[in-house]
Amino acid sequence: METNWWSKIKWLISVYRDLKKNSLPKTIAGTRIIIAAIASPALGVAINLILPPSYYLGSIEITNGGVSFLTSTLGVMGFLLGSGLILLDIRAELNQARKVARVIISGLPSMPTHFPSEILSKSEQRLAREPIELSIQDDNIEKQVERYNAEVCVDLFKRFVLHHQCEKLYIGGLARIPFLVAYGVFLRNVSNITYFDKMHGSTNWRILDNEDVNIQLSNTEPLPKADENGNVGLAVGLSTPILQEQLSIEFQNNTAILSSTTLVERNLVLNQENLQRLSSSLLATIDALSRDPKVRRIHLFLSVQSSLAIEIGRKFQEGIHKTWVIHNFNGNKGHYEWALELSGKGVKIYD
Numbered sequence: 178m179e180t181n182w183w184s185k186i187k188w189l190i191s192v193y194r195d196l197k198k199n200s201l202p203k204t205i206a207g208t209r210i211i212i213a214a215i216a217s218p219a220l221g222v223a224i225n226l227i228l229p230p231s232y233y234l235g236s237i238e239i240t241n242g243g244v245s246f247l248t249s250t251l252g253v254m255g256f257l258l259g260s261g262l263i264l265l266d267i268r269a270e271l272n273q274a275r276k277v278a279r280v281i282i283s284g285l286p287s288m289p290t291h292f293p294s295e296i297l298s299k300s301e302q303r304l305a306r307e308p309i310e311l312s313i314q315d316d317n318i319e320k321q322v323e324r325y326n327a328e329v330c331v332d333l334f335k336r337f338v339l340h341h342q343c344e345k346l347y348i349g350g351l352a353r354i355p356f357l358v359a360y361g362v363f364l365r366n367v368s369n370i371t372y373f374d375k376m377h378g379s380t381n382w383r384i385l386d387n388e389d390v391n392i393q394l395s396n397t398e399p400l401p402k403a404d405e406n407g408n409v410g411l412a413v414g415l416s417t418p419i420l421q422e423q424l425s426i427e428f429q430n431n432t433a434i435l436s437s438t439t440l441v442e443r444n445l446v447l448n449q450e451n452l453q454r455l456s457s458s459l460l461a462t463i464d465a466l467s468r469d470p471k472v473r474r475i476h477l478f479l480s481v482q483s484s485l486a487i488e489i490g491r492k493f494q495e496g497i498h499k500t501w502v503i504h505n506f507n508g509n510k511g512h513y514e515w516a517l518e519l520s521g522k523g524v525k526i527y528d
Contacts, residue, residue, distance in 0.1 A: 210259035276344040277305040282360055282483075284312035284321060284352025289375070293382035296347070296373050305347075309338055311360060312352055318515060318526065325359060326523035334363045349373035349382070354479050354486050355503035355517040359524050361490020372452065372484035377443035385484060387447035393438045394455060397462045400469075401433045407473025409466055411435065413459065414480045416443045423512050428476060433462075444482055452485055460492040467498045474500045478513060495521040502527050 277297075283290040292308035311333075313324050338346070348364070349372055350357070364370060373384045394413070403409040410432030412419040418441055421429050437445060446452045466472050475498070479486060493501060500520070504513040516527040 206259075208259065208263065210255050211263075213255055275304050275306075276342055277301050278338050278343045278346045279305055279308040280311060280338060280346065280348040280350075281308060282311045282348070282350030282352045282357065282487075283314055284350070284356050286314045286316060288314070288351045289380075290314065292347075293349075293373065296382055296384050306343075309333075311350070312356060321353075321356060322517070322524055322526060325356065329363075329523045334367070339367065345369050345371065347371050347373060347384075348487065349375070349484060351375060351483060353505050354481070355505050355524075357483055357486035358477070358479070358490035358493075358501075358503045359517060359519055361487040362493050362519065362521070364487070364491045365493065367491075372449055372487065374444060374482050374484050383447075385447050385449040385452060389448040389451050392446055392451055392455065394435045394458050395438055397433050397435060400462070400465055401431050403469065403471045403473070404431050407471060408476060409469075409472050409474070410476040410478060411459070411462060411466075412478035412480075414441060415445050415455075415485070416482055417441065417480045419478055419480050423506070424478065425513065428478075432476070432478065435459075446482065446485060452488055455485060456488040456492055459489060463492070463498060472499050474502050474518075476502045476504060476516070478504050478506070480506065493519060 279292050279297075281290070281292045290310060292310075294302050297305060311328065312321060315321055346364075346367060346369065348370060352360075371384055373382050375382050392415075397411075401409050401411075404427065408427070408431065410424070410428045412424070412432050412434040414434065414436045418436065419434055421432075421434065424432055446455065463475060466475055477489075479489070481489070500518060502516050502518050504516040506512070507514045517524045518527040
């Protein structure tokens with residue numbers, strides 16, 4: 178069985194590898210200094226073996242003792258300096274890890290409920306805060322609404338997630354789109370968020386750190402007009418196309434259907450900055466519709482990845498936006514069958 182010390186040593190080595198992989202300056206410089214420190218005594222030994230005693234190189238005499246003492250001293254000093262630089266980065270990394278919060282939204286039955294720790298660095302895996310699980314896995318929508326409103330009531334994020342100077346938040350999960358948008362409302366005043374998504378057709382999770390390929394939404398002009406009841410719709414099909422016939426009859430003539438300007442596929446957006454720009458683009462359209470005095474409710478029909486649904490929820494501004502109603506698609510029936518009405522105080526089933 179491994180000793181506790183040996184386990185800690187292996188963990189520190191893994192943290193060092195993470196730091197080196199992330200190209201942190203002190204770690205890189207420290208590694209190079211240590212390599213040079215180890216190489217210098219070996220160079221001294223080579224000189225001693227090659228050069229005979231009292232050998233003259235020009236007017237400089239190199240003696241066995243001089244080479245040995247000088248190289249040994251420089252080697253020790255270099256090793257200590259390099260190790261110190263690396264330890265500074267490790268210490269900074271560990272201090273940051275203690276300020277990392279982890280949240281997973283688990284609202285779909287038979288789906289994973291554990292936080293995917295493999296997306297974290299080695300230091301974060303060991304020292305990050307305990308994961309928080311939101312929502313419940315239940316087919317009963319009313320029970321999920323009750324759970325969400327209870328979490329709003331106790332101010333869950335402020336009291337149990339963002340307490341004690343939280344500086345970084347990992348969040349993702351699998352839930353129905355209306356609830357993902359609603360949970361995004363919790364994050365309106367939160368910065369330094371790192372999203373993660375489950376990859377479609379795989380058991381793997383990943384953070385959104387791929388190259389930014391600048392995926393954009395198609396044009397929304399002209400804006401849709403509200404019906405006689407003040408309802409207007411926005412449909413966003415990035416994971417799968419949204420067809421007009423999938424909408425109920427009352428929304429087929431007053432809904433703008435948006436898609437990607439390139440392609441439509443699941444896990445389309447794999448860059449966080451791109452994700453945020455997409456939500457900001459949709460926000461601009463929501464802002465414009467909210468300025469229309471004839472609009473009372475903005476209905477959202479979203480076929481997007483989980484992280485984008487959460488990020489869209491972060492844009493909700495009660496008092497500025499007209500009421501949001503987020504609809505849920507039933508793939509078996511091929512249409513949208515229920516919706517949640519969103520407010521700063523919680524959600525309710527739209528009727």
